[in-house]
Amino acid sequence: MDTEAQHTERDPSSDTDSSGPEEGSRSARVSDDSGHEGPAGPAAAEEPLESAAAEERHPGPSWRRTALVGGACVAFLLLLSHFVIQPFLIPSGSMEPTLQVGDRILVNKLAYRFGNEPARGDVVVFDGTGSFVEEQPRGNPVTGLLHDGAAALGLAEPDETDFVKRVVGTGGDRVVCCDKDGRLTVNGAPVEERYVMLGDRPSSVPFDIVVPPDRLWVMGDHRSQSSDSRDHLGSAGGGMVPVDKVVGRADWIAWPFGRWSTVPGTDAFTAVPAPPAGGHGAGAHG
Structure with a gap:
């Protein structure tokens, strides 16, 4: 009788084990839209949500980066216009x-x-x-x-x-x-x-x-x-x-x-001679 009771208690366990490795594998995997199997369970479903939440919590770096790039461009243009081309x-x-x-x-x-x-x-x-x-x-x-x-x-x-x-x-x-x-x-x-x-x-x-x-x-x-x-x-x-x-x-x-x-150049002054070494006499203002 003890043996029968033990056998009865073991039945659910035996049924589970009898499903075999193949059935267990199917219960642990799901297929995605492309037909490839991937890990199932809450962790997989929550990944995109966690990423989106992380982006919402940290919008600062992108704005700071944009501000820094913009400020650097303006500074470069100001330096360029001050020393090279204005x-x-x-x-x-x-x-x-x-x-x-x-x-x-x-x-x-x-x-x-x-x-x-x-x-x-x-x-x-x-x-x-x-x-x-x-x-x-x-x-x-x-x-x-x-x-x-x-x-x-x-x-x-x-x-x-x-x-x-x-x-x-x-x-x-x-x-x-x-x-x-x-x-x-x-x-x-x-x-x-x-x-x-x-x-x-x-x-x-x-x-x-x-x-x-x-x-x-x-x-x-x-x-x-x-x-x-x-x-x-x-x-x-x-x-x-x-x-x-x-x-x-x-x-x-x-x-x-x-x-x-x-800006168009000109050859209008090509024939103009250099001023005399001693300089010209004082000109009369008209």
Whole structure:
């Protein structure tokens, strides 16, 4: 009788064992949508939920990464514009047809960094403080910093002290307008200024000047619409721009895309001789 009781108690266990390894294996595995079998049970079902929950709990790194990348890009552009290439927005028509209102030019700030100096015919951007405009008191520093940053990226108009003009005379040159044929001359040689706005005269204001050393005589291509060296003949600097006030040379038009190109060069001054070693006599201001 003891044997029968033990046998009865063992029956459920025996039934389970009798299912065999194959049936046990089927109960431990399920098939996925692709027909491959994978582990079954709560752990497999909970994996995607846990991953999604982890992403929701830790959204910070992606935002911080984006902010860091954006900040690094802005810092790189500011450094680039400060030392190498700076965009400038053209706000007026004083350099038409070469540069038009709304053009964004790229100024090469390395052009005159290694012993080179501005040459006749170059289109340059310069700080006109002390030559074209008087020194102004500083305004709100925060507003000024924001404006300078936007201007450095070409997103705002340049400071009112920044100008873009064409170099017509360099140190020692005698620049005269006009000769009997109505042409501008440099060191006695007439200059065929094909870059001047069609219909404009070389100058409606007569002048005869000698450019001091380390100074520049600059004029706009749209002569009738340009306030340039001619307008400052009677000022302290005589309309001359110090070479060390030149920001750089305008080499490219970057915007709008339809005008993407290099700033056209000119051979107008090829025949101009160098100024005499002893210098010219003092010119009469007209």
